[in-house]
Amino acid sequence: MTANVTWKSRWTFILAATGSAVGLGNIWKFPYITGEYGGGAFVLIYLACILLIGIPVMIAEIMVGRAGRSDPVDSMSSLGQAAGKTANWGAVGAIGILAGLMIMMFYSVVAGWALDYVAQSLSGSYHQAPVEQIEKSFSELLSSPYEQLFWHSIFCLITASIVAGGVTNGIGKSVDILMPVLFGFLLLLLGYSWFNGDFSAGLHFMFDTDFSKLTSEAVLVAMGHAFFTLSLGMGAIMAYGAYFPGKASIGKTVLTIAALDTVIALVAGMAMFPLVFANDLTPGQGPGLMFVTLPIAFSNMGGGQFFGTIFFALVSIAALSSSISLIEPGVAWLEKRDVKRVFSTFGLTGIAWLGGVACIFYGEVFNALDYITANIMLPLGGLMIALFVGRALSKNTVEEEVGMGTGMLFKCWWFVLRYLAPIGIILIFLNSLKLI
Numbered sequence: 528m529t530a531n532v533t534w535k536s537r538w539t540f541i542l543a544a545t546g547s548a549v550g551l552g553n554i555w556k557f558p559y560i561t562g563e564y565g566g567g568a569f570v571l572i573y574l575a576c577i578l579l580i581g582i583p584v585m586i587a588e589i590m591v592g593r594a595g596r597s598d599p600v601d602s603m604s605s606l607g608q609a610a611g612k613t614a615n616w617g618a619v620g621a622i623g624i625l626a627g628l629m630i631m632m633f634y635s636v637v638a639g640w641a642l643d644y645v646a647q648s649l650s651g652s653y654h655q656a657p658v659e660q661i662e663k664s665f666s667e668l669l670s671s672p673y674e675q676l677f678w679h680s681i682f683c684l685i686t687a688s689i690v691a692g693g694v695t696n697g698i699g700k701s702v703d704i705l706m707p708v709l710f711g712f713l714l715l716l717l718g719y720s721w722f723n724g725d726f727s728a729g730l731h732f733m734f735d736t737d738f739s740k741l742t743s744e745a746v747l748v749a750m751g752h753a754f755f756t757l758s759l760g761m762g763a764i765m766a767y768g769a770y771f772p773g774k775a776s777i778g779k780t781v782l783t784i785a786a787l788d789t790v791i792a793l794v795a796g797m798a799m800f801p802l803v804f805a806n807d808l809t810p811g812q813g814p815g816l817m818f819v820t821l822p823i824a825f826s827n828m829g830g831g832q833f834f835g836t837i838f839f840a841l842v843s844i845a846a847l848s849s850s851i852s853l854i855e856p857g858v859a860w861l862e863k864r865d866v867k868r869v870f871s872t873f874g875l876t877g878i879a880w881l882g883g884v885a886c887i888f889y890g891e892v893f894n895a896l897d898y899i900t901a902n903i904m905l906p907l908g909g910l911m912i913a914l915f916v917g918r919a920l921s922k923n924t925v926e927e928e929v930g931m932g933t934g935m936l937f938k939c940w941w942f943v944l945r946y947l948a949p950i951g952i953i954l955i956f957l958n959s960l961k962l963i
């Protein structure tokens with residue numbers, strides 16, 4: 528990477544970061560974990576985690592990327608060294624690169640399912656089909672490795688060809704096109720759900736608050752998801768931040784990204800749950816919610832085939848603009864070591880692809896990768912980044928690099944980053960380990 532490569536504008540950065548943030552996490556994972564952990568109370572804790580931990584850590588990540596102007600490993604080690612501390616901070620970036628590949632392994636499999644359902648919607652295979660057949664069709668996909676392998680491979684290939692094109696021409700140009708399409712599709716679906724779904728049942732489900740379901744595991748999952756959905760804790764946003772043009776304030780940019788991500792997760796919920804309830808289905812279905820319950824809903828509604836296609840295309844696009852950010856940090860790191868972008872991109876995607884093959888054949892691998900990355904690696908990575916910026920770097924450097932001035936805004940962020948966020952992460956960990 529050369530220091531003079533940047534995004535076309537601050538807006539392209541926002542689109543790329545929002546593209547990274549908005550993904551299967553928002554549309555596939557958030558609705559079903561909300562269903563599993565009891566709706567409103569879970570949403571509340573999740574929002575608190577976004578506000579008190581996610582946003583401050585995201586500001587820190589972008590700041591490190593922009594100040595270091597390099598891949599996560601080099602940015603952290605050179606800033607660490609410059610602050611008179613150890614260059615070993617680079618290890619946090621390295622673990623992040625690994626976490627990104629581990630996420631990509633199961634992520635690309637689910638994205639493959641979404642592609643498969645685009646094809647199924649287009650061909651009308653679940654249109655007006657009986658419920659049992661739709662249920663069977665998803666379990667058949669899950670037990671048919673070759674069908675999964677096919678779509679998983681296609682998804683990996685598309686991801687790699689975008690990343691291989693580089694930051695400005697590959698990633699930047701794609702998100703400039705993909706993100707507006709994504710927003711458009713989502714609004715279309717929201718409208719469809721408004722007119723055809725049971726909107727008030729959907730709202731009740733998402734916002735009625737029953738604290739009795741809020742176990743310590745639910746709190747850990749809410750925090751893990753806050754990291755996952757904002758793409759934090761593994762250097763993805765840091766790698767994107769390295770190409771941040773100019774010195775614009777990071778705070779405002781981050782608020783925009785986090786707000787878009789959160790609104791899209793909630794809107795995705797509001798586009799899905801009303802359809803589920805209008806068809807007398809229940810959302811507590813686990814990961815199959817999107818691939819079973821929704822096709823059932825679409826199958827017997829007017830315009831269901833068209834909107835079903837739009838829905839799964841939306842999911843695929845969201846997954847694609849996220850998966851590129853899972854590979855980019857490693858590619859940036861190898862590029863710094865003079866490996867050609869094409870080789871590193873296809874090499875790293877190949878490794879993730881292989882992991883995906885393992886996920887397809889062994890469900891336990893899939894679940895383990897999901898659990899370890901989201902609930903352990905990302906929060907730990909976030910903790911390290913908060914400690915790095917809040918405690919290893921000097922306050923003056925941070926003040927200057929983050930560009931939020933020296934007023935209240937900076938002071939609040941600085942306090943949250945130094946105390947609230949790390950203590951919050953540690954408490955949630957201890958609590959979930961049943962130590963407190």
Ligand code: TRP
Pocket residue numbers: 547548549550551552553627630754755756757758759760761763849850852853905
């Ligand atoms: N944020 C994405 C989602 O919600 C997933 C993702 C992309 C991610 N890049 C990441 C998660 C980096 C953690 C770290 O689907």
